Amino acid sequence: xxxxxxxxxxxxxxxxxxxxxxxxxxxxxxxxxxxxxxxxxxxxxxxxxxxxxxxxxxxxxxxxxxxxxxxxxxxxxxxxxxxxxxxxxxxxxxxxxxxxxxxxxxxxxxx
Amino acid sequence: xxxxxxxxxxxxxxxxxxxxxxxxxxxxxxxxxxxxxxxxxxxxxxxxxxxxxxxxxxxxxxxxxxxxxxxxxxxxxxxxxxxxxxxxxxxxxxxxxxxxxxxxxxxxxxxxxxxx
Numbered sequence: 001x002x003x004x005x006x007x008x009x010x011x012x013x014x015x016x017x018x019x020x021x022x023x024x025x026x027x028x029x030x031x032x033x034x035x036x037x038x039x040x041x042x043x044x045x046x047x048x049x050x051x052x053x054x055x056x057x058x059x060x061x062x063x064x065x066x067x068x069x070x071x072x073x074x075x076x077x078x079x080x081x082x083x084x085x086x087x088x089x090x091x092x093x094x095x096x097x098x099x100x101x102x103x104x105x106x107x108x109x110x111x
Numbered sequence: 112x113x114x115x116x117x118x119x120x121x122x123x124x125x126x127x128x129x130x131x132x133x134x135x136x137x138x139x140x141x142x143x144x145x146x147x148x149x150x151x152x153x154x155x156x157x158x159x160x161x162x163x164x165x166x167x168x169x170x171x172x173x174x175x176x177x178x179x180x181x182x183x184x185x186x187x188x189x190x191x192x193x194x195x196x197x198x199x200x201x202x203x204x205x206x207x208x209x210x211x212x213x214x215x216x217x218x219x220x221x222x223x224x225x226x227x
Contacts, residue, residue: 033213042220094211097166097167101153
């Protein structure tokens, strides 16, 4: 059982559609991050959320941290082919001083 | 101005061989990491060094040995390679205290290791 459960695992949509990716856990976190990884490259940080209920926007991407700080969502409005990639949520574990990643959501946006 | 660099990008080798992957960061970070990403894209930490000291050693076979000659470098040596070692290996770096406070971890471009 993974600490961070991401859903869906794979998403294939048409350009212009909206989508939401979820990251859930039974644990409480002080912060949660979303990374995006393109083929052949390493993950790149998109956002960090730290306050329960917090909402952050990055152009067409909206990130939300759950009130109880156990879950987060990433919503993309009017998806574009350039949004294609692997989206990873991650949380810092104080026990171990390390980032733990979810299994990721592979997003494919078709033009 | 590459922040975290890894060499080689691709590595194809036979079972039983010994190979090394090199990593360098020019961000002045105090902590470096090695991750393994399997075929299902799951990213799992293997090792972490803070100021050249090993601080994280996950349940990784002894065939994997990290070495940090200085704060800017963390190399990964793998002995007696096995088929199951095939994966993409990522090096990363951060300031440990900033990471704990929600700071960013910077990743290299990855090394795709294929064991035949």
